[in-house]
Amino acid sequence: MDEPPNLTIWRTWMKCFAALSPSSAFPPFPPSSADLQGLQTFLIEHIIYNSHFKAYPPSPSYQLKFWKWIIGELEARDEEVEDNIYGLFMSLLNSQSTSATVSSPSLPPSPSYITHFYAISPSSHSDECNGKNTIPSERTITLLESRTMIEGGTTGLRTWKASYVFAEWLLAHPEIVRSKRVLELGSGIGFLGILIAGIQQSAFGDNDGTLSPGSDTRGDVPSLCLTDINTSVLARCHENIRHSCNGLASHPSLQIRPLDWTDAIEDHVDSTRRDALAGFFHEIDPDVILGADLVYDSTILPELVAVLRMLLVRPYQNYDAKFVSGKTVPGPKERECWLAVSVRQDATFAEFLKRAETSGLHVEELPWDIAATERTFLGGGEGQAGLYDLDWGSYAKLIKLSRRVS
Numbered sequence: 001m002d003e004p005p006n007l008t009i010w011r012t013w014m015k016c017f018a019a020l021s022p023s024s025a026f027p028p029f030p031p032s033s034a035d036l037q038g039l040q041t042f043l044i045e046h047i048i049y050n051s052h053f054k055a056y057p058p059s060p061s062y063q064l065k066f067w068k069w070i071i072g073e074l075e076a077r078d079e080e081v082e083d084n085i086y087g088l089f090m091s092l093l094n095s096q097s098t099s100a101t102v103s104s105p106s107l108p109p110s111p112s113y114i115t116h117f118y119a120i121s122p123s124s125h126s127d128e129c130n131g132k133n134t135i136p137s138e139r140t141i142t143l144l145e146s147r148t149m150i151e152g153g154t155t156g157l158r159t160w161k162a163s164y165v166f167a168e169w170l171l172a173h174p175e176i177v178r179s180k181r182v183l184e185l186g187s188g189i190g191f192l193g194i195l196i197a198g199i200q201q202s203a204f205g206d207n208d209g210t211l212s213p214g215s216d217t218r219g220d221v222p223s224l225c226l227t228d229i230n231t232s233v234l235a236r237c238h239e240n241i242r243h244s245c246n247g248l249a250s251h252p253s254l255q256i257r258p259l260d261w262t263d264a265i266e267d268h269v270d271s272t273r274r275d276a277l278a279g280f281f282h283e284i285d286p287d288v289i290l291g292a293d294l295v296y297d298s299t300i301l302p303e304l305v306a307v308l309r310m311l312l313v314r315p316y317q318n319y320d321a322k323f324v325s326g327k328t329v330p331g332p333k334e335r336e337c338w339l340a341v342s343v344r345q346d347a348t349f350a351e352f353l354k355r356a357e358t359s360g361l362h363v364e365e366l367p368w369d370i371a372a373t374e375r376t377f378l379g380g381g382e383g384q385a386g387l388y389d390l391d392w393g394s395y396a397k398l399i400k401l402s403r404r405v406s
């Protein structure tokens, strides 16, 4: 059967809905001369009856706004609105007014599922291994996330803009994480982690991400360790990683672990915590360290820089290069670290740079160099930009940190 000519644009609508985008960020509403009946049929089939949205629905308040907008636009074009759409709108309206009478106005809005669609370009590695002519296939990232900036005393229960732009950049540069052992600091609820895990699985070419037989246990087997300090954030991250729609059950090595950067400060914490942290870093032995929106407050800079120094400059004392029996025994491998930094206060960013440099870190600011013509990751509260808002630099800076070689 022939596909409707507007299918691509309607699919973009579905993606905007999934990402909780505001109506201003959708493609323009079609004129009355367009196939509005076809659009309604698409919305009914691909949104109302979509099993993914039944299992992982956007918040009722978002849905209510969305359908109100659709109905208003259709009526403005004298188009008869389908019963399925009206019926859903009325039931959302009724349940919203019932919950408004029972819920306290001081409670934050309830969390919402949010789904992002993305495609990974096939790796040359998977092409070689499988002899397949693969095309980018679409995957999704689905998260339950908070709708407020701070909830329960943490900023970690939602995804921040810096993560969205970092994710776009990683899609353009998958080699940064694809076959690597990756550690993410301050992972929050797992948006970036789910993307990285998806990129790593794609390296093996199988739809379910399982490893090719014979892969060794260290060499090119990727691993990913997501870390955060906050127990509610870690619990939400666990839940999100486990959603079956994220397709990560067969990732070769994906773990979520508590990590408090203050354990890295030499004179703040008893030495057993620092030793435990050193043991943890030795165990996961990352090649690459990543983090998004971690430089958000000057009070956390000492511990953030301490943990970066511990990972990049003096990984753990016993592993530093040594001169043993007339030979130089190599120290730990060189690691690299990429941060997406949202600069809210110039002074906080300047202090971060100064502390990093005096701690023996080399800091480089790099251009985002993303050759996209559209945003892949849409919506999501703070990220309420339109499809074509590509001013990545205004979202965050891309910073590369490594050990300074004198």
Ligand SMILES: C[S@@+](CC[C@H](N)C(=O)[O-])C[C@H]1O[C@@H](n2cnc3c(N)ncnc32)[C@H](O)[C@@H]1O
Residues within 6 Å of the ligand: 154, 155, 156, 157, 158, 159, 160, 161, 162, 163, 185, 186, 187, 188, 189, 227, 228, 229, 230, 233, 259, 260, 261, 262, 291, 292, 293, 294, 296, 300, 303
């Ligand atoms: C602004 S949020 C960013 C979350 C996520 N990376 C994102 O971009 O959506 C900062 C994160 O850093 C974590 N964090 C703050 N202080 C920390 C510490 N001392 N140790 C470990 N994580 C910390 C918070 O729990 C929170 O998840």
